[in-house]
Amino acid sequence: MSVVKIVNKGKHTLPQYSTEHSSGMDLRANIDESVTLKPLQRVLIPTGLFMQLPEGHEAQIRPRSGLAAKHGITVLNTPGTIDADYRGEVKVILVNLSDTDFIINDGERICQMVIAEYTKVKLEEVQVLEESIRGAGGFGHTGTN
Ligand SMILES: O=c1ccn([C@H]2C[C@H](O)[C@@H](COP(=O)(O)OP(=O)(O)OP(=O)(O)O)O2)c(=O)[nH]1
Numbered sequence: 001m002s003v004v005k006i007v008n009k010g011k012h013t014l015p016q017y018s019t020e021h022s023s024g025m026d027l028r029a030n031i032d033e034s035v036t037l038k039p040l041q042r043v044l045i046p047t048g049l050f051m052q053l054p055e056g057h058e059a060q061i062r063p064r065s066g067l068a069a070k071h072g073i074t075v076l077n078t079p080g081t082i083d084a085d086y087r088g089e090v091k092v093i094l095v096n097l098s099d100t101d102f103i104i105n106d107g108e109r110i111c112q113m114v115i116a117e118y119t120k121v122k123l124e125e126v127q128v129l130e131e132s133i134r135g136a137g138g139f140g141h142t143g144t145n
């Protein structure tokens with residue numbers, strides 16, 4: 001199991017996996033006062049967390065489906081990317097896609113964080129690519145049924 005070093009300068013407990021096989025850990029808002037998010041408004045919410053990810057890993061900041069389905073609250077840049085060499089505070093960009101105000105309270109679980117391994121590649125510039133059956137087909141070219 002990979003180890004992620006974390007400094008918690010916030011007021012809340014460390015994030016945790018809420019069930020045995022959860023892929024994400026929920027992150028809590030670490031704010032002094034509640035924030036009211038108006039329709040289509042976005043806000044940067046601090047978490048109080050600072051991380052050191054092992055080389056070859058990233059953290060992805062993703063929405064919680066409950067907040068999205070019930071309140072239209074999502075992560076604007078989903079999946080947000082936390083780089084392994086980032087040492088600043090993890091912050092979450094939330095947006096309100098509903099038609100009513102939404103209040104974010106201190107300590108609320110606002111998003112989830114998935115730690116993932118990634119592959120670093122070297123780009124090789126060529127003039128022609130190998131053919132494939134798909135070719136340039138995309139954007140729904142296989143239809144819907
Ligand atoms: O939702 C996010 C996305 C990013 N970050 C932090 C960690 C990440 O490593 C850094 C840079 O993120 P990104 O590369 O997405 O932003 P950028 O606009 O390209 O900034 P930079 O020029 O600093 O890379 O900002 C967050 O705290 N939350």
Ligand SMILES: [Mg+2]
Pocket residue numbers: none
């Ligand atoms: Mg960047």
